[in-house]
Amino acid sequence: xxxxxxxxxxxxxxxxxxxxxxxxxxxxxxxxxxxxxxxxxxxxxxxxxxxxxxxxxxxxxxxxxxxxxxxxxxxxxxxxxxxxxxxxxxxxxxxxxxxxxxxxxxxxxxxxxxxxxxxxxxxxxxxxxxxxxxxxxxxxxxxxxxxxxxxxxxxxxxxxxxxxxxxxxxxxxxxxxxxxxxxxxxxxxxxxxxxxxxxxxxxxxxxxxxxxxxxxxxxxxxxxxxxxxxxxxxxxxxxxxxxxxxxxxxxxxxxxxxxxxxxxxxxxxxxxxxxxxxxxxxxxxxxxxxxxxxxxxxxxxxxxxxxxxxxxxxxxxxxxxxxxxxxxxxxxxxxxxxxxxxxxxxxxxxxxxxxxxxxxxxxxxxxxxxxxxxxxxxxxxxxxxxxxxxxxxxxxxxxxxxxxxxxxxxxxxxxxxxxxxxxxxxxxxxxxxxxxxxxxxxxxxxxxxxxxxxxxxxxxxxxxxxxxxxxxxxxxxxxxxxxxxxxxxxxxxxxxxxxxxxxxxxxxxxxxxxxxxxxxxxxxxxxxxxx
Numbered sequence: 001x002x003x004x005x006x007x008x009x010x011x012x013x014x015x016x017x018x019x020x021x022x023x024x025x026x027x028x029x030x031x032x033x034x035x036x037x038x039x040x041x042x043x044x045x046x047x048x049x050x051x052x053x054x055x056x057x058x059x060x061x062x063x064x065x066x067x068x069x070x071x072x073x074x075x076x077x078x079x080x081x082x083x084x085x086x087x088x089x090x091x092x093x094x095x096x097x098x099x100x101x102x103x104x105x106x107x108x109x110x111x112x113x114x115x116x117x118x119x120x121x122x123x124x125x126x127x128x129x130x131x132x133x134x135x136x137x138x139x140x141x142x143x144x145x146x147x148x149x150x151x152x153x154x155x156x157x158x159x160x161x162x163x164x165x166x167x168x169x170x171x172x173x174x175x176x177x178x179x180x181x182x183x184x185x186x187x188x189x190x191x192x193x194x195x196x197x198x199x200x201x202x203x204x205x206x207x208x209x210x211x212x213x214x215x216x217x218x219x220x221x222x223x224x225x226x227x228x229x230x231x232x233x234x235x236x237x238x239x240x241x242x243x244x245x246x247x248x249x250x251x252x253x254x255x256x257x258x259x260x261x262x263x264x265x266x267x268x269x270x271x272x273x274x275x276x277x278x279x280x281x282x283x284x285x286x287x288x289x290x291x292x293x294x295x296x297x298x299x300x301x302x303x304x305x306x307x308x309x310x311x312x313x314x315x316x317x318x319x320x321x322x323x324x325x326x327x328x329x330x331x332x333x334x335x336x337x338x339x340x341x342x343x344x345x346x347x348x349x350x351x352x353x354x355x356x357x358x359x360x361x362x363x364x365x366x367x368x369x370x371x372x373x374x375x376x377x378x379x380x381x382x383x384x385x386x387x388x389x390x391x392x393x394x395x396x397x398x399x400x401x402x403x404x405x406x407x408x409x410x411x412x413x414x415x416x417x418x419x420x421x422x423x424x425x426x427x428x429x430x431x432x433x434x435x436x437x438x439x440x441x442x443x444x445x446x447x448x449x450x451x452x453x454x455x456x457x458x459x460x461x462x463x464x465x466x467x468x469x470x471x472x473x474x475x476x477x478x479x480x481x482x483x484x485x486x487x488x489x490x491x492x493x494x495x496x497x498x499x500x501x502x503x504x505x506x507x508x509x510x511x512x513x514x515x516x517x518x519x520x521x522x523x524x525x526x527x528x529x530x531x
Contacts, residue, residue, distance in 0.1 A: 006502065008404070012465055019296050023190055024043075024157035025045070025093065025097070025098065025217075026044075026045055026097075026098045026099070026100045026476065027042050027043060027044055027045075027050070027089060027097050027098065027099050027100070028043050028099065028100055028101045028102070028103060028262075028463070028467050028470040028471050028474065028476070029041070029042055029043075029080065029082065029085065029086075029099055029101075029102045029107065029256060029259070029470070029496040030042075030043065030102075030103045030463040030466040030470065031078060031081070031102065031103065031104045031194060031195060032105050032106075032267070032270075032462055032463040032465040032466065033074060033078065033103070033104070033105070033106040033107060033191050033192075034106075034267060034289070034462075034464045035107050035110075035127065035128070035129075035289045035290065036057070036059065036289060037055060037056040037057065037077075038053055038054065038055055038057065038074060038077045038078050038081055039052055039053065039054035039055075039081060040052065040053055040078070040082050040084075040085040040284075040461065041460060041463040041467070042085050042086070042088070042089045042097075042099075042472075043463075043464070043467040043471075045466060045476070046486055046490050047464065047467055047471065047483060047486055047490070048094065048458075048490060049458065049463070049464070050089060050462065051081075051085050051088035051089045051092065052085060052088075053081045053084035053085045054081065055077040055080060055081055055508065057069060057073045057074055058070065058073065060124060063132070065130070065131035065132065065372060065441075066130055066131070066132050067126075067127040067129055067130045068123040068124035068125060068126060068127060068130070069110065069124060069127055070121075070124055070125070071112045071121040071124070071125050071194055072120075072121060074125070074191070074195075075195065075198050076144075076195070078198075078252050079253070080194055080254055080256040081252055082255060083255045085392075085451055086099075086255035086256060087255070088231075088252075092206055099259045100259070100262075100470075100474040100475075100476050101259065101260055101261070101262035101263065101470040101471065101473055101474030101476070102199070102251060102259055102260070102261045102262065102263075102469070102470060103261075103262065103263035103264070103265070103270075103466035103467055103468075103469050103473070104192050104195050104196060104261065104263065104264045104265075104407075104466065105192075105264075105265050105266065105267050105270040105462055105463065105468030106190065106191035106192045106195070106209070106264075106266060106267055106464065107127070107128055107191055108128060108190060108191075108208070108209050108212045108266040108267060108268070108334060109161055109162055109163045109166070109190065109212045109213070109394065110125050110127045110128050110163075110190060110191050111125060111126050111166045111167055111170070111188065111189075111190065112125045112128065112188065112189060112190070112191065112193070112194040113165050113167075113170060113177050113180065113181065113186055113187070113188045113333055113499045114186065114187055114188075114194070114197070114460060115180060115185060115186055116180075116184075116185055116186060116187050117137050117185065119197070119198070119240045120452065122176045122177050122186060123174045123176070123177055124168055124176065124479075125191070125194075126166040126169070128161060128168065129161070129290070129330050131160050131372055131373065131381065132160070132166075132169055133160045133165035133166055133168065133169040134159075134160050134381055135382070136165050136168050136169055136172075137159060137160055137165055140158050140165070140230065140231075141158050142188045143230070144158070144230070147159075147379070150214070150227070151261070151303055152303065153217045153218065153219070153224060153226075153227065153275055154211075154214050154216070154217070154218060154227070154309075155211065155218045155301060155303075155304075155309055155311055156212075156214055156309055156310075157308030157309075157379055158214075159375075159379065159381065160366065160381065161328070161375065162212060162213060163190060163212060163213035163214060163215070164213055164215050164227070164231045164233065165214065165231075165365060167231060167233055168231045168232065168233075171232060171233075173259075176266075177430055179213045180237075180368040181205035181233070181234055181237045182234065182268050184234070184237065185334055186237060187203055187237055187239070188233075188237050188238065188239075189203065189205050189238075190209045190212075190213070190266075191229070191353065192204075192205060192209055192264040192265075192266070192328050193205045193209075193239045194205055196248060196249070196261060196264060198253070198462065199249075199251045199252070199253060199254070199261060200248065200249030200250060200251060200252060201249070201252070202249040202261075202493065203239045203240065204239050204240045204242045204243060204248055205238075205239040205240070205241055205242070205264070205267050205461050206241075206243075206244055206264035206266060206269075206494055207221055207241050207242065207243055207244065207315050207321065208244065208265055208266040208269040208311070208312045208313075208314065208315075209264070209266045210223075210241045210312075211312040211391035212266065212309050214227065214231075214312065215227045215228060215231065215233060215238070216241065216308075216399060217325070218301050218310065218311070218312065219301060221241060221312075221315075221321065221463055222241065223235060223241070228426055238514075240386075240499040240501050242264065243275075243315045243316060243317045243318075243319075244263055244264065244265040244269070244314050244315055244316060244469045244473075245262065245263055245316045245469050245470075245472045245473035246262070246263075247260045247262050247474075248260070248261040248262070248263075248264065249261055260473075260474065262469075262470045262471075262472075262473030262474040263466060263469035263470040263472070263473045264467055265285050265314065265465065265469050267286075267462050268286060268292040268294055268326065268462075269294070269311075269312065269313060269314050269324075269465070270358065270461075270462045270463070270465030270466045270469070271284060271286045271292070271294075271432055271433075271461045271462040271465055272284050272294045272296070272313055273314055273315065273468050273469060273480070274432070274460075274461030274462060274463070274464035274465030274466075274468065275430040275432060275456070275466035276480075276484045276487065276488075277294070277296050277313075277430065278296070278480050278481070278484065279296060280296055280297060280298045280424075281295065281296065281424040281427075281430055281432070282295070282296045283295040283296075283415075283418065283426055283428075283430065284301065284429070284430040284431065284432065284460065284461075285411055285429055285430070285431050285432075286431075286432050286433040286461070287332050287333065287407070287431060287432070287433035287435035287436055287441075288332065288333055288432065288433045288434060288435070289332065289333050289334045290329050290331060290332050290333075290334065290375075290409065290435075291328075291329035291332040291410060291411050292326065292327075292328055292329070292331045292415045293326065293327045293328075293329075293411065293415065293418065294311075294313065294324040294325070295324055295325045295326075295327050295418045295422060295424070295426075296313055296322060296323075296324055297313075297323050297324055297325055298322065298323065299308075299320050299321070299322060299323070299325045299424060300323065300448065302323070302325075302421070302422075304325060304417075304421045305421065306377055306417040306418075306420045306421050307327075307376050307377025307378060307379055307417055308325045308326060308327050308376055308414070308417050308418060308421055309324060309325070309326040309327070309328070309376065309379060310324075310325060310326075310451050311323065311324055311325075311326045312324070314469075316469075316472065316480070317473070320384075324513060325418050325421055325422060326376070326510075327375075327376035327377060327413075327414030327415075327417060327418065328375045328376050329375060329376065329410040329411065329414065330369075330370075330371070330372050330373070330374075330375050331369035331370070331371055331406075331407075331410075332407045332410070332435060333349075333384075333433075333435055334347045334369075334371075335367070335369040335403050335406065335407065336352050336403060336435075337349060337366045338369070338371070339399070339400070339403060344376055345396050345399065345400075346400075347377060351400075352400045352403065352404065352438070353404075353439065353440050353441070354403075355396055355397045355400040356397060356398040356400040356401040356403075356440045357440050359395075359397045359398055359401055361397040361398075361401065362389075362398050362401045362402040362405055363389075363391070363393055363394055363395075364389040364391065364512075365387065365388070365389045365390060365394055365395075365398050365399060365402040366387070366388045366389055366402060366405075366406070366512050366513060366515075366516040367385070367386075367388075367399070367402045367403055367405075367406045367516075368383075368385060368386050368387075368388075368406060368517055368519075368520040369385050369388050369403075369406055370383040370384050370385045370386070370520045370523075371384070371385045374517070374520070374521070375411075376414055376417070377414060377417040378517065378521075379415055380414070380520075380521045380522075382521065382522055382523060382524040383520045383521045383523055383524075384520060384523040385520065385523070386516065386519060386520045386523075387399075387402075388512075388515075388519065389512070401440070404438070404440055404441045404444055405444055405448070405509065406437070406513075407441060407445075408441065408444040408445045408447075408448045408449070409448060409509065409510075409513045411445060411449060412448050412510075412524060413450045415429065415449050417450070426443070426449070426450070426451050427451065428451065428452045428453075428454050428496075429445070429446075429449060429451050429452070429453050429454065430456070431445070431453055431454065431457060432455075432457055432459050432460070432462070433459065433461075433462075434459070437459070438454045439497075442455060442497045443497050443500075444504070445497070446497040446498055446499045446500075447499050447500060447501035448501070448506060449499075450499050450506065451499065452496055452497070452498055452499075453496065453497040454494045454495070454496050455494055455495040455497070456491065456494050457491045457492040457493075458491060458493065464487075468480070468483045469502065471483065490518070
C-alpha cells in the first residue's frame with residue numbers, strides 16, 4: 001500500500017514506474033561478436049547473467065598477414081546463439097521471457113561491405129588485425145606528411161589496424177565493392193552495423209566504432225569530408241553515427257523478434273563500462289585474443305605523445321561523450337593458441353598455466369609475439385615475432401612462462417605510456433577476459449606493472465557492458481551510477497593480486513624485454529633486402 005505526495009508527484013511517479021518495471025521479470029540480451037566467436041548472454045533485472053550460448057567461426061587466412069571472416073557465418077551464428085540463449089531462459093523460467101532490449105558489442109575495426117538490395121556481402125569481412133593495406137598506409141602517410149598528422153582529427157596514427165585503410169583496399173582490389181559503393185547499391189560498416197542491418201534493416205554505427213574507422217572527427221563526432229575525400233569513400237554508403245544508448249529499431253527476426261535494439265558499443269568500450277570505469281583515471285585491461293587497455297580521460301579528447309590512441313570511451317544519449325586513451329596489443333590469448341595449434345606443445349590452452357608454474361622464471365627466454373607487427377605503444381608494422389635466449393637448458397615450461405611474461409610485458413609498456421600521457425599513476429588495473437582465470441599471468445601482471453590487479457567475479461565484462469547500455473537504452477535503468485550501485489550490491493568482492501617481485505628482478509625482465517623488442521623490429525625490411 002503506497003501513497004504519493006502531490007508535492008513530489010513527478011519524481012515519485014517516475015520512481016514508482018521504474019520500481020514496478022524492476023519488479024517484473026525482464027531481461028536484456030547482450031550479443032558479443034568477437035574475433036574468434038559469437039556469444040549471446042541474457043541478463044536479468046539485477047544485471048546478472050542467467051543464460052548464455054556461444055559459437056566459434058572460421059578464421060580465413062588467404063595469405064600471411066591476412067585475416068578474413070565470412071559475414072554470413074557470423075550472422076548465422078548470431079541467429080543461433082540468440083535463439084538458443086532465449087530457449088535456455090525460457091526453460092529456466094517455465095514461460096516466455098520478456099526481453100526489454102538487445103545490446104550489440106563487437107570486434108571494432110573489422111569491415112563489411114554488402115549489397116543493399118540482397119543483403120549479401122560483396123567480400124569477406126577484413127578483420128581488425130589484417131595487414132594487407134600496409135601499402136595504402138604508406139601512400140596515405142606520404143600524402144598527409146606522416147604517420148601522426150591526422151591525429152588531431154582522428155586520435156589515431158596511420159595503420160592497417162583502422163577501417164578506412166581496409167575499405168580503400170577493398171575498393172581498389174574488389175571490383176564488386178568499387179562498383180557497389182560508387183553506384184550507391186552497397187552499404188558498408190563495422191560488425192555492429194552488419195548485425196543491426198540483419199536484425200532490423202537499420203544502417204547505423206556506434207560512435208565508439210565510428211571513432212575507430214579513421215573517417216570520423218572525434219571532436220565533432222561526425223563523418224569528416226576531408227577524410228572521406230582522402231580515402232575516396234562515398235558518404236552515402238556510410239551508416240548513421242549513434243550514441244551507445246538509444247533505440248535503433250526493432251528486431252524482425254530470431255526469437256527476439258519484436259524486441260528493440262537499444263544499444264551498440266565496441267567491445268573494448270563495453271568492457272570499460274562493464275568494469276564500471278566511470279571516473280577519470282579508471283583503467284581496465286581485457287585479455288582476449290589480444291590485450292586492450294583503456295583509461296577514462298574525461299570529456300575532452302587529449303592527444304597522445306607516447307604511442308597511444310585517443311578514442312571515444314562511451315556516450316549516453318543526451319550526454320557529452322567521454323574519451324579514453326587506449327593501447328592495443330595484438331597477441332595475448334592468440335599467443336597461447338599458437339603454442340597449442342602451431343607448435344603443438346600444449347594439449348589445451350589451460351595447460352599453459354600449470355606448465356608455467358613448474359618453473360620460477362623463463363630461464364632467460366623472451367618471446368616477442370609480433371606475428372602481425374607491434375601495436376601500441378611501438379607501432380612497428382614491419383616487426384615480426386622472435387624467441388630470444390634459447391639454450392640447451394630451455395624446456396617447455398620455460399616457453400610457457402615466457403609466453404605469459406610477454407603478455408604481461410606488452411601490457412606494462414602500455415600502462416607506462418598511459419601514465420606518461422595522462423599524468424595519472426595507475427592505482428588499480430581492472431582486468432577481465434578469458435585469460436584472467438590464469439593466476440600465474442595475473443600475478444606476473446601485478447609484479448611487472450607494479451600495480452594491484454583486480455579480477456571481477458563476473459569476468460565477461462564486455463557482454464555486461466553491452467547489457468548495461470541496453471538496459472539504460474530501454475529505460476530500465478536511469479544512469480550508469482544506478483547500474484553501478486546494483487552491480488556493486490549483487491557481485492562478490494573482486495580478487496586482487498598485489499605486487500611481490502623484487503625490484504632487481506623487475507629491472508632485469510625490463511632490460512631483456514626492451515632488447516628483444518629492438519631485435520624484432522625492421523624484420524620484414526631486412527628480409528626483403530636479403531632476398
